[in-house]
Amino acid sequence: MPLPSQPLRKLGFLTIGLFDEADPRRGHESTLEIIELGERLGFDSAWLRHRHLQYGISSPVAVLAAASQRTHRIELGTAVTPLGWENPLRLAEDLSTVDILSGGRLNPGVSVGPPMHYDQVKQALYPDTAASEDFGYDRVERLLDFVRGKPATDFSGVEGFEAFSDRVQPQSPGLGGRMWYGGGSLRSARWAGEHGMNLLTSSVVKAEESEDFAEIQLSHIRTFRAHHPDGDAARVSQGLVVIPTDSATREQRAKYEEYAAQRTPRTTTPQGPARMMFAPDLVGTSEELAERLHAHAAFREIDEVAFALPFTFDHEDYVQILTDLATRLGPALGWRRAG
Template identity: 80%
Template sequence: MPSTSRPLRKLGFLTIGLFDAADPGRGHESTLEIIELGERLGFDSAWVRHRHLQYGISSPVAVLAAASQRTRRIQLGTAVTPLGWENPLRLAEDLATVDVLSGGRLNPGVSVGPPLHYEHVKDALYPDTADAEDFGFERVRRLLDLVRGKPATDFSGVEGIEVFSDVVQPHSPGLGRRMWYGGGSLRSARWAGEHGMNFLTSSVVKVEGTEGTEGADGPPDFAAIQSSLIREFRAHHPDGEAARVSQGLVVIPTDSASPAQRAKYEEYAARRLPRTASPQGPARQLFAPDLVGTSAELAERLRAHAAFREVDEVAFALPFTFEYEDYAQILTDMATKLGPALGWRPAG
């Protein structure tokens, strides 16, 4: 483990893109405005979450296609697209199309596993094949192969006046190197490394053992577990220590926040804190505490974080339920105070 943190090279942010069911257009427009603000502030990347049958972004590919036409420089990513809801061939076409439209700025992040509440949605999603669907890593491998230009069919050539390709069109050659896997377990970190992907590690990890992960008072140490995932990923990646990893904690700087905003942020973090005390559910998921404070305080806490010391790029997650004015304040403080305190310089 590095004894000191690396200077922060890339600063990004992640938003869920919530909207009101009575006025979904306003929420989507607000998400696009946040991405535009991020570009103006010099952020390197903007990421959107993927939410199905909820009041958040259900089609990040469509949202990022719109964002690609309202920005010119900022990288655009998904964190993450659950592939259990997707057909890899169709998704590969959509991703390549948006990458071409964006000028090569798309960073698709994906994950595997059955769709959330699968028993309730399977008849709508896979009415004829629900019990036969494979929601494991094979789905990612298929997507990677298609994005990277492997044949999707044994037919190509001219038929009448139409020309057919045996690989996904459009083909965007650089997209395959910008595919990310969002993982919280050693197995997923290892698989992503072995298949040459980049690795997204968020504020959730899986507790798989106790050796080297306990804090001073006994509970699992989130930072130590996350650090072990990063090392496992790089140990199996062809690029080794140079393999890209992005960390995605919830980080809320308060430098320019009003007293009311600071109180709201602190209450938000306090309400979510109990879930960080011990592993949650059958999957033994451990959540990181949300970080709230001045940029100087946050920089000190991050530099002491074992996993942050392993990375030089981040995509800090914005809280779910705040207003545009709150996000604007948080992003502005990130770009003008917290980022520079961590050694980062604005892009552009």
Template identity: 85%
Template sequence: MSLSSRPLRKLGFLTIGLFDEADPRRGHESTLEIIQLGEQLGFDSAWLRHRHLQFGISSPVAVLAAASQRTSRIELGTAVTPLGWENPLRLAEDLATVDILSGGRLNPGVSVGQPMRYDDLKHSLYPDTADAEDFSYQRVRRLLDLVRGETAMDFSGTVGFEAFSARVQPHSPGLASRMWYGGGSLRSAQWAGEQGMNFLTSSVVKAEESEDFVEIQLSHIRTFRAHHPDGERARVSQGLVVIPTDGASPRQRAKYAEYAAKRTPRTTAPQGPARMMVSTDFVGPSAEIAERLHAHAAFREVDEVAFALPFTFDHEDYVQILTDMATVLGPALGWHRTDQPS
């Protein structure tokens, strides 16, 4: 087995935070408990995914604000926030606020594009400006400028008893360096590099120059770094669905195997009009998963991961998976926790 050319430096996980419509608090509490467990296990980062008008976390920034008060070390990220739903100025205020509350641990990941099912919801989201909204990279540029402290309005000073700032407040100086772009195409990889952002690459990429997932993802990583000011030192995090089974019960192993089997057919060819390629899931004992990942050309290019938890599993499944990731799989990939267990 060949070792990764980039020893795994940061181990993270991603969750969607599903909940029951009849009892949403329970699902949100479960997500917060999972983040707390991640910190206890030594994970470097925990990431939340957006789900608008569905039964997953619709406001990751609010949930991460709560998580920031229940943790002290683990980094907290969004993977990703679709900016088509957001006002960049208001989002910049929220991100800076949570970053301040967390002590500088926030890692906001964003993407662009028209919101899903836009024709069905634009009358609620943008009732007066639906046809004029800009869903291009420019929306990210606006957010980046505001986070970096660029002018937000043409006035600063005092009017009566009211003091005004020309830039977003609070301002968190280190936040801009922790902004990530979630991209699945060569164009987005190049653009993110040119902007000096960090790059999130997931288990879904666009089949442009190839129909081999690993080849495509590898080309995105290399394209990003080729256009980034930091070159080979530019940060890339890989998010694949990874399910170690070392500590799983027979029932859990059967459940995980069935989950992966149902998803496998979509990994064999490009999916939909956008020709998206989906990675296979990595399920099994940690030793086998580590061997497969060490043979994965794109994995060998990164030293950070945010392994995705399956969205439909139960709380006890996540506890087992995260425990195995931190105690068995992580070390097999060369990762070592940098904190000291309490």
């Protein structure tokens, strides 16, 4: 077994927040309860993923605003916001507002590219500009500029009884340093580094230099840091599906193993024209998981994680998984609980 990596410094988790169309409030409340539980267990961060026109959280920023009022310490992030669905100026206002409400705990993660199923949704999303919308890195740069305080207009001052600012308001000090990019390619890793962002390594990557997932992810981390002003100190968080079974019932263990088995075939070879590689889901006791993670080339390079919760499980399953992550696996990886 390889020598252990450096002790894990930050332990986080990611959830999609599924809900029943007939009772969406229950699903959203479950997500908020899971975030509250995460804080009680000492997790450093909780992250939400976007799902548009599906039965998962479509507005993580709104849900995190609610979470900010029900928690006090845990950091709150998006992993990730696809900017093809967003206006960077309006999103900057929302992010700054939630960061103020949270006391500086927001960690927005973003990505580029056209919205999923763009041909089917573009008429509703951009009825007049669909053909001319730019879904590349320029969209991220605009967001970064607004969050970091660059002018959004050449007008400011008093008009009548109203005062106007040329910058997004409120401005939230420090938010610009907590912007993350969700990257799955060497190009995106380099771009994020050059623009001083933090990097969320994806559980889906492009097979560019290898067909070994860990090696690909490692190359992204090293490329990012090689081009970041902070070098080896630049922040990287690894995202993998990790399911500890220490306190799981027999039925839960069977469910988890079946879930992973159904998803394993897609992890063996690159998928589709873009040659996407998927990370295998990790299921087992915390002792087994710690050994597998310490042997993972990319994990040995980082000290922050945001382990993804499986998307189709029940609330009780998430309680068990989070509890084992915080009380069993985290300590086995050298992590010490916050608070």
